[in-house]
Amino acid sequence: MRFEAVILAGGAGTRLRPVIADIPKPMAPVHGKPFLEWMLRRLELQGVSRVALSVGYLHEAISAYFGNRFGSVELLYAVEEEPLGTGGGIRKGLAMLDQPDVFVLNGDTFFRVDLDVLYRFHRQERAGVTLALKTISPADRYGTVEVLGSRVTGFREKAPLALGLINGGVYCIRRTLLEEYGLPTKFSFEQDFLEKRVREGSVAGLEQDGYFIDIGVPADYERVQQEWNLLC
Numbered sequence: 563m564r565f566e567a568v569i570l571a572g573g574a575g576t577r578l579r580p581v582i583a584d585i586p587k588p589m590a591p592v593h594g595k596p597f598l599e600w601m602l603r604r605l606e607l608q609g610v611s612r613v614a615l616s617v618g619y620l621h622e623a624i625s626a627y628f629g630n631r632f633g634s635v636e637l638l639y640a641v642e643e644e645p646l647g648t649g650g651g652i653r654k655g656l657a658m659l660d661q662p663d664v665f666v667l668n669g670d671t672f673f674r675v676d677l678d679v680l681y682r683f684h685r686q687e688r689a690g691v692t693l694a695l696k697t698i699s700p701a702d703r704y705g706t707v708e709v710l711g712s713r714v715t716g717f718r719e720k721a722p723l724a725l726g727l728i729n730g731g732v733y734c735i736r737r738t739l740l741e742e743y744g745l746p747t748k749f750s751f752e753q754d755f756l757e758k759r760v761r762e763g764s765v766a767g768l769e770q771d772g773y774f775i776d777i778g779v780p781a782d783y784e785r786v787q788q789e790w791n792l793l794c
Contacts (some may be wrong), residue, residue: 569613692733705718
């Protein structure tokens, strides 16, 4: 099976400015390599052969470093001339690919997901989009996800929680799904799309227990420098 993926790599990394500057957030160095490189290594190991990088802020830094190929992975660049939100960025990346179902990943999150398991579950459930879910503690930094069986039924705002099930930022999505709705050019995938689609029962969720880290804040960016071996 030949897998394809979209990586949202357009983040400016505003909250990381105290520790990195003048580079896109996915290019933040971790043990001497850009965070994005660790992500691409993991995708290559799992059989992903083509990745559309949805890029915006200082995108030249990404294309200059990686070019059009990373090992056996072909790289395409969906360049946002102006910010399109996570939804617009995903849609632009999906348009460059051709597999019926595509993985989508946040470029500032590493979640060790078994993509083959996620893909098979997504197809078995005949879902429009399937979220990889992760139980973390504490969960107060994230909104949490409510599930009933295999279906996501709702999302809760951030709240002080000792333990919570969160959206891990890895999805399997039917490639044409976003074209089936009258969405604006710029929109949030999470708020403008997912939160509305759960009412239809078309959003599935699969919990996985692999290593998870979000480098969006300095504390976790510093932590991943110590845990870099878990990205291998």
